[in-house]
Amino acid sequence: MKPGFSLMKHFLQFKDLRAEEYAYLFERTRIIKTRFKNYERYQPLADRTLAMIFEKASTRTRVSFEAGMYQMGGSVVHLTTGDSQLGRAEPVEDSARVISRMVDIVMIRTYEQSKLERFAAHSRVPVINGLTNEYHPCQILADIFTFIEHRGDIKGKVVAWVGDGNNMANTWLQAAEILGFELHVSTPSGYEIDSKLFGAAPACLKTFKSPAAACDGAHLVTTDVWTSMGFEAENAARQAAFADWCVDPQMMQLAQSDALFMHCLPAHRGEEVAAEVIDGPQSVVWDEAENRMHVQKALMEYLLLGRIG
């Protein structure tokens, strides 16, 4: 068992950390990214091992965690449902007890948030949410760092969410409550943010029937696929329901003149976003994807070593 165990923190939802911890993480990310860009070696996680468990597909999450851990001097073990006992009904509690005796930190991408929480409850080491049906906190960490890099503090700004009330939307809402910005949401009827996750509507949330109205005056416009992983059976119904929820140049025109466009990727041009928008001058999607690695390096450093300096 490593020192610091009694102070162990997980990152299962955005609300697991406080505003001042995010301020610290964004500053550490800036320092860690600058070192990386200058080819400066920084290996505070030598001899530490990250286990990555994927029950859904991934490109960015896998590459960013794996490359980031190696850059910090550590090692990585990659598990999927298909190539481990996870796919053969070993209880998640037993998997957590075993895996967490051998590694120092675990990242999991799975279906229900409750499964991630059961793993964390039986883990001896920090657990990070690499996406669940309900939340995607590492992505929002990267998105807000990207906003700060381009435009400064997000406090008091307006973020427009156009599309599905999914794991990304839920996480944006948690971030808005913690970091003090407004979230303007427009979803098709039947695809709203799940109020069971939030109770009474938070003051930072405004909902709009029309996606254009949600974009009006926004400092950041963002969207995601119409059909998230795990919901493929609903694809045909979603294609019909979401037809008007495509971020196009007219919607971007209604936003602030210097508004940014973000998308967690993978994207479907001509569905949730027009090619002219995602490939246009307001789009920062490639910075956003790269920043997954930098924020997660800062996050792993924080969860394993606490505050530096």
Ligand code: CP
């Ligand atoms: N944005 C994101 O999490 O991408 P992947 O599904 O490729 O990991």
Ligand code: NVA
């Ligand atoms: N909402 C999407 C995000 C993919 C990174 C999904 O869950 O599939």
